[in-house]
Amino acid sequence: MLELIVISTLNGVLYGMLLFLMASGLTVIFSMLGVLNFAHASFYMLGAFFGFQISRWFGFWPALLIAPLLAGAIGAAVERFGLRRVHKNGHVAELLFTFGLAFAIEEIVGIIWGKVPVDYRQPDILDFPAFTIFSTNYPAYKMFMLAVSVVIFIALLLALKRTRIGLIVQAALTHPHMVGHLGHNVERIFMLVFGVGTALAAVAGVIAGPSLVTQSNMAALLGPILFVVVVVGGLGSLPGAFIASLLIGLLQTFAVSINGSLASLFGPLGPDLAATWLNDIWNVTIAQIAPIMPYLLLVLILIFRPMGLLGTRET
Amino acid sequence: MTDLASSSVAPPRPTLSDRMKFYGIWILTGLVLLVLPKVFSSGGSMTTFSLVGISIIFALSYNILLGQTGMLSFGHAVYYGLGGFLAIHAINIVGFHKWPIPLPLMPLIGGVAGLFFAALIGWVMTQRSGTAFAMISLGLAELVASSALILRSFFGGEAGISANRTKLFKVFGLSFGPQIQIYYLIAAWTLIAIIAMYALTRTPLGRMCNAVRDNPERVQFVGYDPHVVRYIAFCFSGFFAGIAGALAAINFEIANSAYLGAVQSGTVLFAAYIGGIGFFIGPIVGAIFVTVLSLGLSDLTQVWQLYFGLFFIAVVLFAPGGITGLLMMHRPLVRAGMLSRMLPSYAMAALPTLALCVGLMLMIETIVHYTVNPNEDPHIQAFGIPFDAASPITWVTAAVLIVGGFLLARRAWSRVGETWDTTLTAARAKVHAL
Numbered sequence A: 001m002l003e004l005i006v007i008s009t010l011n012g013v014l015y016g017m018l019l020f021l022m023a024s025g026l027t028v029i030f031s032m033l034g035v036l037n038f039a040h041a042s043f044y045m046l047g048a049f050f051g052f053q054i055s056r057w058f059g060f061w062p063a064l065l066i067a068p069l070l071a072g073a074i075g076a077a078v079e080r081f082g083l084r085r086v087h088k089n090g091h092v093a094e095l096l097f098t099f100g101l102a103f104a105i106e107e108i109v110g111i112i113w114g115k116v117p118v119d120y121r122q123p124d125i126l127d128f129p130a131f132t133i134f135s136t137n138y139p140a141y142k143m144f145m146l147a148v149s150v151v152i153f154i155a156l157l158l159a160l161k162r163t164r165i166g167l168i169v170q171a172a173l174t175h176p177h178m179v180g181h182l183g184h185n186v187e188r189i190f191m192l193v194f195g196v197g198t199a200l201a202a203v204a205g206v207i208a209g210p211s212l213v214t215q216s217n218m219a220a221l222l223g224p225i226l227f228v229v230v231v232v233g234g235l236g237s238l239p240g241a242f243i244a245s246l247l248i249g250l251l252q253t254f255a256v257s258i259n260g261s262l263a264s265l266f267g268p269l270g271p272d273l274a275a276t277w278l279n280d281i282w283n284v285t286i287a288q289i290a291p292i293m294p295y296l297l298l299v300l301i302l303i304f305r306p307m308g309l310l311g312t313r314e315t
Numbered sequence B: 001m002t003d004l005a006s007s008s009v010a011p012p013r014p015t016l017s018d019r020m021k022f023y024g025i026w027i028l029t030g031l032v033l034l035v036l037p038k039v040f041s042s043g044g045s046m047t048t049f050s051l052v053g054i055s056i057i058f059a060l061s062y063n064i065l066l067g068q069t070g071m072l073s074f075g076h077a078v079y080y081g082l083g084g085f086l087a088i089h090a091i092n093i094v095g096f097h098k099w100p101i102p103l104p105l106m107p108l109i110g111g112v113a114g115l116f117f118a119a120l121i122g123w124v125m126t127q128r129s130g131t132a133f134a135m136i137s138l139g140l141a142e143l144v145a146s147s148a149l150i151l152r153s154f155f156g157g158e159a160g161i162s163a164n165r166t167k168l169f170k171v172f173g174l175s176f177g178p179q180i181q182i183y184y185l186i187a188a189w190t191l192i193a194i195i196a197m198y199a200l201t202r203t204p205l206g207r208m209c210n211a212v213r214d215n216p217e218r219v220q221f222v223g224y225d226p227h228v229v230r231y232i233a234f235c236f237s238g239f240f241a242g243i244a245g246a247l248a249a250i251n252f253e254i255a256n257s258a259y260l261g262a263v264q265s266g267t268v269l270f271a272a273y274i275g276g277i278g279f280f281i282g283p284i285v286g287a288i289f290v291t292v293l294s295l296g297l298s299d300l301t302q303v304w305q306l307y308f309g310l311f312f313i314a315v316v317l318f319a320p321g322g323i324t325g326l327l328m329m330h331r332p333l334v335r336a337g338m339l340s341r342m343l344p345s346y347a348m349a350a351l352p353t354l355a356l357c358v359g360l361m362l363m364i365e366t367i368v369h370y371t372v373n374p375n376e377d378p379h380i381q382a383f384g385i386p387f388d389a390a391s392p393i394t395w396v397t398a399a400v401l402i403v404g405g406f407l408l409a410r411r412a413w414s415r416v417g418e419t420w421d422t423t424l425t426a427a428r429a430k431v432h433a434l
Helices: A002-033 A039-056 A062-089 A090-111 A142-164 A164-174 A178-179 A186-208 A218-233 A238-257 A262-268 A278-283 A291-304 B002-007 B017-037 B043-069 B077-098 B103-125 B130-152 B179-202 B203-216 B216-222 B225-251 B261-277 B282-302 B304-318 B322-329 B332-334 B337-370 B393-433
Strands: A130-133 A134-141 B379-382 B385-390
Touching: A002 A134, A002 A142, A002 A164, A002 A186, A002 A218, A002 B077, A039 A062, A039 A090, A039 A186, A062 A090, A062 A186, A062 B304, A062 B337, A090 A218, A090 B130, A090 B225, A090 B304, A090 B337, A130 B179, A134 A142, A142 A186, A164 B322, A186 B017, A218 A238, A218 A291, A218 B130, A218 B379, A238 A291, A262 A278, A262 B179, A278 B130, A278 B282, A291 B002, A291 B130, A291 B216, B017 B043, B017 B179, B017 B337, B043 B203, B043 B225, B043 B261, B043 B282, B077 B130, B077 B261, B077 B379, B103 B130, B103 B179, B103 B225, B130 B261, B130 B379, B179 B203, B179 B225, B179 B393, B203 B216, B216 B225, B261 B282, B261 B304, B261 B322, B282 B304, B282 B322, B332 B337, B332 B393, B337 B393, B385 B393
Parallel strands: none
Antiparallel strands: A130 A134, B379 B385
């Protein structure tokens, strides 16, 4: 039991940190530009596939650096030549633009790399068990993923709190017009933030690719969960996104490892009830409903705290 | 004071000719729907028409949300799918018990199912509009779509639930076995649904929906609750989506989890937006366009979904009003009889744009050749144009067409913009002078 708790906690925190790498970019972009980047998970996918391709050509370590830069450059270009153009047509048009973009990126990735998972492997140097806990080997690569995401998290925190550009970004989160009035080039900041945000998502893709499945539908699978994180944490709240990421990461990891169902708790249903659809609910295990856990959490949050855990904005 | 009072009375009743025109359109639509199978009588076109009809109802129901109330939903297929599933179950139950309920009433069951679930889920969802609503609709859609795979006895798992539509109580000796009878059933429901949804836009509720879309704060000042207005609109939208889903279930005699999925939600969004959400007729145009295009494009090229996505992005970028919006823009020019002034500059712009498109197509198809099927014959054919994907001439042509087409098209379209401004000003002046 203790083994399960320790391993699940580690995995959950890891998954949560990966989620936060993406959700942080999404939140900052949303707060500053007012646009929800539907294609954010697509940049995560681009990061994974760029990482796969570059690590084939030059090895994993160059890929870890180049792939996010490439994806970030694409992200900045999308902001400069796409989003800025549709901005005058309102938020719905911006959201729809990123929606179409997500659709197109999925198709393009499917064309170039195929629809089946690619063979994206972790580097050999990290292919050993980091430590053994209760007879379970914990892979070093996972510790490396955790380390990378924690380092980036701290760097992001320092950049936001300690640097001048971070100060401007923070100010632009709450008072974008005032920042513009003070003479900062808000458009360039937007482009920069969009580029950095998408690059962060790509980092998550590069490091998560080998341990999860690198496939052309990975963006579509992860995208909705990312939105749940942002809504649950509270729109535009970075600390909220952090808490929600960890919460959902832990929730899903623990749910996967629990095999209980209502039937195992209270015993099987009577024969006349077992023939109805109630039987489905009675026999489903918690592990089976793990994929819908985040959405259940979303519904609960909407009913009891519509503005999210740490949110302050109504819309 | 008398002036103020008199200005608040209802607008004058429409003249006889206006009313003739108004009812004439509906009667004409009905006649067209009646005659269509006589003109195109092949089985394939029957199937296409049926799909188009379903798609029209679904897209119009979506536009109650997006176009009229300003709520962008990424999960509209939930109500479509649940309507479909309930209708399938209803057909099975009614057929099993031999109750005297004929098939043509089944869409109503689907509609009530859609209404019920919209009423159930909607209250929480419609609390907020805008981006928050969009995200929440996506999350709930994922919730329902994933739950559908868990609740196997109701949703039938991967395989879905099938039914036999011919086993029901027969009216007028119609068995609803042949596709032509299904076509007429769908056509009748489509006409009813279009009229009902059009009528809805004319009611005070429809007007309040527009007001909520444009300025919810002001609506509150007037004394309405935007949340309630959004909720009612959401329920109506769910009702009509349920009808569409039930018709789809009747058409295919099966309902599966794909009905509820993200692809279905995305398709209806594409249809409504490409057609144009600003006008009532927009989603109808979009539904016809998207359905016919997706059926036709898949024969022409392997990667039609990519073209589809790129086309959608182009519409969002350059024609936010959709197809209908583009056409309606020209109304003042047509009225002033000055449309011909625009035609030369359109022709000038069309040529490089076409070149750009052909270049992009060459590039995409060449890449597809090398990545998807590298071992096949490089002499490929896309959109009926044969070319050699392996020859450098093709690559150079593609590059020249893209770069040249892009540069020329940009200049030509800015020229079109200038001509447009002057022509429109002239047209306005002319109409006002009359």
